Amino acid sequence: MVQVKLADSAGFCFGVKRAVDETLKIQKDLNKKIYTLGPLIHNNDVVNFLEQNNIFAISLEDLDQLTEEDTVVIRSHGVSKEVIDKIKDRGIKLVNATCPYVTNIQKKVNKYSDEGYKIVILGDKNHPEVIGINGWCGNNAIITSKGNIEEEIPGKVCVVSQTTEKQENWKRTINNVAELSKEFLAFNTICSATEVRQLSADNLSKEVDVMLVIGGKNSSNTTKLFQICSANCKNTYHIENIKDIDIEEIKKMSPKTVGVTAGASTPDWIITEVLDLLKTI
Ligand code: SF4
Structure with a gap:
């Protein structure tokens, strides 16, 4: 049976968790549709989850359509002073979830x-x-x-x-x-969250036969994890969720150990699904 190892530090960082939790709480309190300026995090599965919870990503141009009745959340990446001023000037309610x-x-x-x-x-x-x-x-x-x-x-x-x-x-x-x-x-x-995650991905990818890096294809911190792991382990794959795993291809390699890490925008439930699937090998 293959041994599956999860990196010591993987998945949601403090700033992303804070932004997601705060947005879900505000939506629950207001009990109506609210908006985030850009996708709250770079992960399609989470974006879909948020939409099911009445939380929708909008672009800067869409701000012109919002009124004083609307609430917009600034994501963990933050925005320029000009954008904050624009939201305030229009009287739109602002929730600033920029990472501290x-x-x-x-x-x-x-x-x-x-x-x-x-x-x-x-x-x-x-x-x-x-x-x-x-x-x-x-x-x-x-x-x-x-x-x-x-x-x-x-x-x-x-x-x-x-x-x-x-x-x-x-x-x-x-x-x-x-x-x-x-x-x-x-x-x-x-950010030390990035450093710690990169270090544990670096260590783990040196000792496994196959390495899976979970995270959005457009997430910069996930892409960096992928680069670090690829340098140590030639069988490194960047996946967004279990649908991207070719389990038969992994089986053919007869790995003794498979390592898993995840970018800062990957929620725990996606990591757990991947671990559960790998344990079936
Ligand atoms: S700076 Fe970025 S990576 Fe670090 S905790 Fe904040 S959101 Fe996460």
């Missing part, structure tokens, strides 16, 4: 850009968290995806990171900023 760790980054870039620091953000310029953070420093940040900086850096610099970044990219960023500027402040804002 992301709020901390927003406050830092807001403070230091006001004090004349040029903000450098390590992260993906198209990710909502980074777009939101940039919106707290007048959309003026230098955004670097791997830590390489082509632009001239004037005067004082303040460096922060997207919460899901890799430490190696952070080190590269700091080295480059140190060469390019005379005065800088650096806040390593990589």
